[in-house]
Amino acid sequence: MRTKVKYYVQIAGALLLVCTLVAGMLAVVNHFTKDRIFENANAEKLRTLRAFFPEMTTFEEQSSPPAGVDSILLAYEGQTLLGYAVSLSNNLGWGGEMSLLVGLEPDGTLIAARVLRHSETFLDRYVDEEGYYHGADRSAGASLSHQALTTAVATAQAAIDGGAGEEAKLEQTLASYFSRMTRFEEIASELPGVERILPVYRGDVLLGYGVEVTNSLGWRGETTLLVGLEPDGTLMTARVMSSGDTYLHHYLDEEGYYNGAEAQAGATKSYTAITTGMQTARDAILALRAAEVQRTLETYFPEMTTFEEQSSEEEGVDRLLLVYADDVLLGYAVEVTNNLGWSGRMSLLVGLETDGTLIAARVLLSADTYLHHYLDEERDYHGAEAQAGATKSYTAITTAIATARSAVGK
């Protein structure tokens, strides 16, 4: 009995010793190689991306790839989307896991797929020397490898169809309206026909809006547009994102942007769909701005019950609002625009008490970059002093307040 135990302990101990030694050695090697291997793999991906899209100037990674794929890279030449590279792996091959980068045109057509990692023995029947698969037919004796390849391509195509492609088009369209865009937000909208409002920013500065609108006014089915507008609601242009109409080419350029053409005989419904969509988008932004003015008035005059608009002759005054609690005048809100800001135009809503004392002035529109020197989180000015390096913004704000005061005669 004793010797038997000793025998098993000896064997287990020896195997344990060997495994520990080997595992320790591998841990050390892994520690010194993992960063370089990671870099090599990334460089390889980039090389492959350039092989798919030789004209590529930039690429970016889709922030939240759909389930089943590791990442989606979007390749651009300037602003034009050249296509996608979908990185994914599956377990369908003969030798287990296979990792690929699948290059697709914007419409999902296969450019090529490159096998980055695999354990197949007959893969060379389908891929060239560099590991690129161009859609070779199935070959007897290696059908599992083929299955892994074709399934990967289909998965990649499904991944860009399932939203990634649409979202990429949306982002690309916004970037074409606002070349300085660094980010955009999304506001859901209750307004009929308005899918969503997308304020576009460069850092904290509002550059304008993209508004996605849908209507059923076209010749056949729904028309979806992405309309670009300036911060004050001025229409820029629109791009048809989807439509069943057949004569759209009268109104659109090759990429689907509205070219400004007048209604054409035989295609008036498409015209109505486009122009009405643009009007809907404009109304949505004006409503958004009116709501902001309303909110600002409520913070300046918490007891406000009504307000009325009065005409003003004062130059630079857009609107003069008299604010009441029942019949008692609480003060004034004056919307002023001038051109004195660092970036040019600046619009403010100046709140004044009845004696002309400043309550606060909210910057409604401005592209100045150093406004944070003067404004609180609500973008309200409360009387901060001029700061070196941002004097133009200061001049614009204080001049607007002076304009407002003179408009109410104080």
Added chain:
Amino acid sequence: MKSSNHYLRSLTEGLFDNNPVLVQLLGTCPTLAVTVSVSNALGMGIATTATLVMSGLLISLLRRFIPSQVRIAAFIVIISGFVTAVELLMQAFAFDLSRSLGVFLPLITVNCILLARAEAFASKHPPLPSLWDGFVMGLGFTFALLLIGSVREVLGNGTFLGVRILPAGTPAALLIAPAGAFLVLGTLIACVNAIRNRLQRKQAKREVVNNG
């Protein structure tokens, strides 16, 4: 300590008389698969030599601790560990080569040269001779691979180490195909056997003369 003469003799042994590929016919799977080019053959040879040397050394060091009942399992763990290490190092420092060797790099683990040397030599000899044996056998393996790789790349593709030396279009593309590997290997084994037989006959004659 063995004399340096002995080490030298074992070198010719590994390269010619007892070449693992051309005489012992071990490890033909990677030999046939990767010898489409000289650079692949060289990479595979170096990777295998490194694994042979390291695993030979470690197995020899541990030979008194490893009970004979579990020796094969222990050898395979050690060999596959070193193969994985070599694979990681190649991915880090010779990325293109590791890509072109592909699945045959991890398959070094099941190359029977490794297990054969572990079982026949390293587990019965001290560290230094084991290390030398691994090196010599690796060299012999590399030599054979280079020979086959050169013939196949030059005649099959018209290039040597990627540099074109024969005009394009002339090469015998069959040699690059899997069947070509068998043809070249068979021809080389025949040549080596012919040379060895001749040498043996000569030596036998000399012995007869000396004894005579």
